[in-house]
Amino acid sequence: MTMQQTPLLMHRLMDRGADLQPEVEVLTATETGVRSQTMLETRNRAHQLAHALNDAGVELGDRVATLMWNGARHLEAYHGVACMGAVIHTLNLRLPPPDLEYIINHAADKVIIVDADVLPLLEKLAGKMPTVQTIVVAAEPGFENWSTSLPNVIDYEDFIADKPVKYTWPEIDENSPMGLCYTSGTTGRPKGVMYTHRANYLHTLSIGLTDVMGLSATDTLLGIVPLFHANAWGLPWIATTLGMRQVYPHRFMVPEHLARLIQDCDVTISAGVPTIWQGIKGIMEAEPGKYQFKSLSRLTCGGSAPPPSLIEWYWDELGIEMVQGWGMTETSPLATISRRTGKRKHLEMSDAERAVNQAKAGLPIPGLEIEIFDDSWQPLPHDGKVFGELLIKGPWICSEYFNNPQPDKFHDGWLITGDVAKIDPEGYIIITDRSKDLIKSGGEWISSVDLENHIAGMDGVAQACVVAQPHPKWDERPVALVITKPGASLSRESVIAHCESRFAKWQLPDDVLFVESIPLTATGKMDKKVVRAQLDSDGYQLPDLA
Amino acid sequence: MTMQQTPLLMHRLMDRGADLQPEVEVLTATETGVRSQTMLETRNRAHQLAHALNDAGVELGDRVATLMWNGARHLEAYHGVACMGAVIHTLNLRLPPPDLEYIINHAADKVIIVDADVLPLLEKLAGKMPTVQTIVVAAEPGFENWSTSLPNVIDYEDFIADKPVKYTWPEIDENSPMGLCYTSGTTGRPKGVMYTHRANYLHTLSIGLTDVMGLSATDTLLGIVPLFHANAWGLPWIATTLGMRQVYPHRFMVPEHLARLIQDCDVTISAGVPTIWQGIKGIMEAEPGKYQFKSLSRLTCGGSAPPPSLIEWYWDELGIEMVQGWGMTETSPLATISRRTGKRKHLEMSDAERAVNQAKAGLPIPGLEIEIFDDSWQPLPHDGKVFGELLIKGPWICSEYFNNPQPDKFHDGWLITGDVAKIDPEGYIIITDRSKDLIKSGGEWISSVDLENHIAGMDGVAQACVVAQPHPKWDERPVALVITKPGASLSRESVIAHCESRFAKWQLPDDVLFVESIPLTATGKMDKKVVRAQLDSDGYQLPDLA
Ligand SMILES: Nc1ncnc2c1ncn2[C@@H]1O[C@H](COP(=O)(O)OP(=O)(O)OP(=O)(O)O)[C@@H](O)[C@H]1O
Ligand SMILES: Nc1ncnc2c1ncn2[C@@H]1O[C@H](COP(=O)(O)OP(=O)(O)OP(=O)(O)O)[C@@H](O)[C@H]1O
Ligand SMILES: [Mg+2]
Ligand SMILES: [Mg+2]
Structure with a gap:
């Protein structure tokens, strides 16, 4: 072989940031203000975490789950778990307990790292996680005195204390697994996407290209997209490779808090679903001049399509480029990108013409x-x-x-x-x-099929069909169409109440429409395209918009 | 395997530019002005070339050599030869015929594509290239009526005419060879570096990163660094992947012509050795205001170290960032990069402080x-x-x-x-x-060892040592130190004349110094560091500078 056969392993990239920019900060929003640690500290702690996990019995390929907000410790887990040859399995803390239980057991997680404020959610699974040997609790300021009924629990700081700050990363096959993320499906249970070092290494380089996310060692990232969502679009990996300054909002996800982070932390680039940018636009319009986004130049927006008006507002009002990305958990996730100037011919375009492309x-x-x-x-x-x-x-x-x-x-x-x-x-x-029938609300999936199956199981229901309806704030909200059995009498309220036993509040249908029939496709499946088209032509409006 | 096992093959990248920016131009300087073809035409012609080569018997792994200036056909050869699974072997047209002969035979080239104006050089090897079955002649305007005494020769346009514009690129192992480039050595014969698809694919992505070369689909590249020099620093690959507008100077390498191309073709980024930028600086200083570099923002400079004064001049006078790269043929070639703002802390630096980093x-x-x-x-x-x-x-x-x-x-x-x-x-x-003892003049290597061996073979010479001496225009020029045999009488002129039989004109020593002894290292080798230090402390000046 004439060229070196260096395996494409994440440690080759992830240790680089601290080498080049050891003093650069990683910031985490807390109850008492923004908590800061350096890139070098972050790297050292990632190495310590790897030692602690290794001592706790985590071996190559073992799954280490996180049930965490975006913060420095979650980043350390990305770094330490993946580089040590284990698998960083990011659990979505917005999922209902039955889904979490299924996912933890399907993944056979050996360790779960959980934010102290999220413990109550995990406690609902007590006794139902037979593979989990250790639970590590990450406590941000205000949560240091956490306590829990769960067994085999240790504080994150005690877990890593006194461990060496240098872990010798294993030289494993580049096709070894390093990350796991479950995604909802149209039918059946959540499905896991297992990322490999090779795949993630290549994704990391490609998204860093100038015309893709165009990230630089001089940037400050506000990472709003959850680290439990499809690798947070790959941002933690490339940001750490470049040694970028990183700001994470933890559980403080309200627009006011995010806007203050952008302003106070000199953020140059951020990333989140359209709902986030709608929310921030909302508060800026409500109180003009309250927030100054002096350094912010780009917003990466994905997960669902941002409305063109949103793209234009950010450019016209603030001179901020909205970069649209399309992808899925299954695609690592970035697959397509839309920039203000994605081609040479765009140099000649008007702002309005550019916005048309950015909306694709x-x-x-x-x-x-x-x-x-x-x-x-x-x-x-x-x-x-x-x-x-x-x-x-x-x-x-x-x-x-x-x-x-x-x-x-x-x-x-x-x-x-x-x-x-x-x-x-x-x-x-x-x-x-x-073609998959899912509803995306506030950046989160709601499975229409799960809702349908659940509603169809209700006394008096003959058939149920759940479709997405557009919503200006949440992008989409679920609406249920129900055919009742002859003689049965159901109300909107009773159907929604029935769903409460299985679904989280934000997953409940906004409306229930009682209908005579539901259009079917040639192969006898419900034809949701037709359903949506009919609602549209009927001028249907969601209850809170009507 | 949970992620797709897509082999990292260059065709996955190289066909992309024409998909996205089919209308963008590839420009080649000619006798009669700049010749233009589109990115789509370039891609189609690359596919046609692959068909023609395949019909001519070129199989997977076979070497197809080029002896060409930088131009659209050379780019087509990069694209077509590599993607078809053959090996693009770039011959350095500044090498003396004996080196070319050695290299062509060592590589066992099956086809040579040669620029018509370079035919006289290849003709010197008539009868000495037993593996070469076909010679394809690329004729720029003014050379259409080329003729040659070489056998099995065909015009490039006849060669590819009527071939289909779509070649089905083979799905081969990503570790298959795709490029070959010979580099001089301190001792012995030139050595070939065989690039693989995997290596070059990864190099292409990495050099495109924002903080590396920061290339965009909106850029116009003037590719001055020869395509026969270490992949032209990888630029043709990434530029074609992005669909960048590309300008190639062909044989018109004088500063006046290059400056006019930068100005007239709206070049935004260029790449060449320090000698090039010294030359362009020279003519701009000689006739201030004659050339306007309105769109040029970055110059990539590598192959030898650009003097800090050069970096500062381009920034202070023209606002152009000089990006220094270090690498070698053996490293694909880019290995390190130095930008004005390579780190977050550089944002606070003065221009002078930044120039210090850029000079590293x-x-x-x-x-x-x-x-x-x-x-x-x-x-x-x-x-x-x-x-x-x-x-x-x-x-x-x-x-x-x-x-x-x-x-x-x-x-x-x-x-x-x-x-x-x-x-x-x-x-x-x-x-x-x-530690290797080579001299780099105008971006080209001169082997001190080859010169020494040749001079040492001259009647009356006891020992010869050739070292580099700094030169403001050529970076380095060779100087020979000679110990004569007792009783022998040699002149500067006679030693240089002796070298003319073996070396190209630009490889001849600038000076010959007759000395009593040459310092040796502990292991008995000539200690060139000491020789250079002595010349320095003696205040030695090259003849044309004294
Ligand atoms: N820019 C976009 N425009 C329109 N739809 C988009 C866009 N980006 C993503 N989507 C939708 O989201 C889907 C991918 O969602 P996916 O669930 O994999 O996202 P995720 O962020 O990985 O979240 P989850 O963890 O819930 O799976 C795409 O198949 C598409 O339907
Ligand atoms: N930025 C730089 N500063 C100092 N020296 C450099 C720089 N870039 C390259 N070099 C020198 O050039 C060497 C690489 O030369 P190499 O011959 O491989 O270049 P090349 O462009 O591949 O040309 P060739 O075809 O002659 O080999 C390095 O090992 C180093 O000595
Ligand atoms: Mg999904
Ligand atoms: Mg070399």
């Missing part, structure tokens, strides 16, 4: 192939008119789910995204619909 | 490890004071030479660079000397 899901980032297909798997023209199932290929795209291969989600080496899209003659992907 | 070889780019070692292979402190042999590791670093492993050039998985360096507390590499 974007251009494939280097390394990926994207195509749209018809029902018989024939590729469709890129005319910006015909749409089809979006498929994607590349070295950081999932090829099977963890211990649950699901071959029907893949076709001939491609991942079937479950998105319906057009591709325009400029190569832009435009997401038009979702 | 730079910070390791993501993916590489760099260390300095003492004579017994112990790593040395990074105090900016002690220096040692610079070693480098990573996925785009050579691990052996092609068909000539040379294990003494490697140590424990590292490449021994032959450079002597310090590393400062900020992590900057500072090249202080070369």
